[in-house]
Amino acid sequence: MLFPDTDFSTLRLPESLNLLRDDIRQFLDKERRAGSFTPHLGHGEFDVAFSKKLGERGWIGMTWPKKYGGHERTYLERFVVMEELFAAAAPVHAHWNADRQIGPSLLRWGTEEQRQRYVPAMARGECCFAIGMSEPNAGSDLASVRTHAEQVRGGWKLNGQKTWTSWAHKSEAMFVLCRTSPLAGDRHEGLSQLIVDLSSSGITIRPVRFLDGVHRFNDVFFEDVFVPDDRVLGKIGQGWLQVTSELALERSGPERYMNTFLLFCLLLDALKQSHDRLDRILIGTLTARFASLRRMSLAIAHAFSTKANPDVGTEAALVKDIGTLFERDIVEAVRTLTELVPIHDSNNEMERLFAEASIFAPIPTIRGGTTQILRGIIARRLEAAL
Ligand SMILES: Cc1cc2nc3c(=O)[nH]c(=O)nc-3n(C[C@H](O)[C@H](O)[C@H](O)COP(=O)(O)OP(=O)(O)OC[C@H]3O[C@@H](n4cnc5c(N)ncnc54)[C@H](O)[C@@H]3O)c2cc1C
Structure with missing residues (x-):
């Protein structure tokens, strides 16, 4: 079977979701009329105040466990909220990485302390994360990342560069994919993910301006940045998976x-x-x-x-x-x-x-x-x- 886990035949959203759709539509309409946002295409502005309003209404981290500030709603309910946010071209940048992938990754691979530290704040729209995968010579070919970390007492010493890192200049922390053991044989082995606090010493964030001159993404440089052991995400060497x-x-x-x-x-x-x-x-x-x-x-x-x-x-x-x-x-x-x-x-x-x-x-x-x-x-x- 080509797609064993997916059924592409017609799926009707349950009627009960119309109430949720009405709710978010009314909210967006009211906010727009009140001038709290202007529609912009492509995820809109980076607007923490707006994300917090969504957080207060339970529209961030919708599928996450209540124990971590989530709302234990279904992916279909989240789907409805996403549709309405994009239909209105509302500002979602400030919580998007967290809601879509950082939160779920922390819930899947993170320690209890890491989950408690970040996930509830993400659900409130208060904690912004950047994604540190791409490098100058490793975009599509992600397994060739050269950013590396060597083990030191109590943690890891990180060196290297990430590029195209969206909103790193406005984020609290970043998931960094790096090499933690030398390249040997399978390139997918020896990679790890570290949670890097962007206020750590040794980090330089430089703007890369977009075609319209706006500062959305960055080059991020790491020079002997200390990352404590408790900020390793998942297992050392399991980064690719x-x-x-x-x-x-x-x-x-x-x-x-x-x-x-x-x-x-x-x-x-x-x-x-x-x-x-x-x-x-x-x-x-x-x-x-x-x-x-x-x-x-x-x-x-x-x-x-x-x-x-x-x-x-x-x-x-x-x-x-x-x-x-x-x-x-x-x-x-x-x-x-x-x-x-x-x-x-x-x-x-x-x-x-x-x-x-x-x-x-x-x-x-x-x-x-x-x-x-x-x-x-x-x-x-x-x-x-x-
Ligand atoms: C607006 C924006 C925001 C971004 N934000 C982030 C971010 O927050 N974090 C982050 O880590 N990255 C981010 N990126 C980077 C993005 O993920 C990379 O640009 C993308 O993966 C491509 O990598 P590259 O730019 O190095 O191009 P390359 O990998 O060098 O590719 C150049 C060209 O070669 C083609 N090519 C490469 N390999 C193959 C192949 N094997 N077969 C066929 N064709 C191939 C590609 O399709 C492309 O056309 C962002 C990019 C943009 C544009």
Whole structure:
């Protein structure tokens, strides 16, 4: 069976989830009217105050145990909240890494002390984490990371560099994938994950500015940074297994196909009176693609709801690959079907979001695994099934 843990047949969300959907819609509408946020595509702003409001309402760490500040709700309930946040282009950056993968990793691999230290604060929207995987010569080929840690009394001495590290300059700590024993034979062995406090001495964080000049990601340098033994995540040498287990969580959610959704809605609105054949074909095709993606993503959320550690890495790669191309095609559709000009500081929301989406367009097919790498994963599964 090609996808034993995932059922892609129609899955209807239970009616009970409509109440939750109404709740979050009303909240977002009220916040937007009150000026607490302006919609921005691609996860919006880094806004800790807004994340705290979501935390107060129980919309961060929704599936986590109550013992760690979570709410023991289902992955489908979390799915509804994510859909609404992205449909509204609300600011989610400040809690996104924590909610999506750092929290679940700590719950799976962390010690009791580590869980108690970080997870409840994450659920309140108060603890931001960065992800330290990529390096200048190790992005797609993650197993070739050179950042290394050597054992010293009471802990580890960390040296090396991470790059493209989103929001490290605003985060409290970072998961760092590093080599803890010399390269010998299998490159996936000898890697470990450390939880690094970003205020430790020996750390330099330098901005890498994005196309629009905004400081979102960084180079992070480690020079003899001391990391105590109690900040090793999981087991020394088990880093590869741990990191790859995060990836299904990282690649399958609505955030992989809904970054330009608000622009799509505005496009639908602009063309609703149109009888033009090309308009109708393009809009119909995009709508059908969205429906298929949603069903796939929902099926993966359902697998997480019903199985302990579902094997859904390939399915998640499919969602990300198809989803990120869908997002890009929305921008193309706006370009093709309207006379709109992208203007960054326009008062017209559609013009402003079109400008944002145009600048944002190269990102999704790179971050979180490039299209080519995802297709390699998918091809390997297909080959194995033949
Ligand atoms: C906005 C943004 C935010 C990011 N945030 C983070 C973050 O917070 N933390 C973090 O760790 N990383 C982050 N990244 C980094 C991201 O994960 C990497 O950019 C990505 O994994 C690709 O690595 P690379 O840039 O080194 O490109 P490379 O790996 O050098 O790839 C260059 C090109 O070669 C292709 N290629 C490489 N290997 C193969 C192969 N085997 N087969 C076929 N084609 C191949 C790739 O598809 C790509 O087109 C972020 C990136 C972006 C754009």
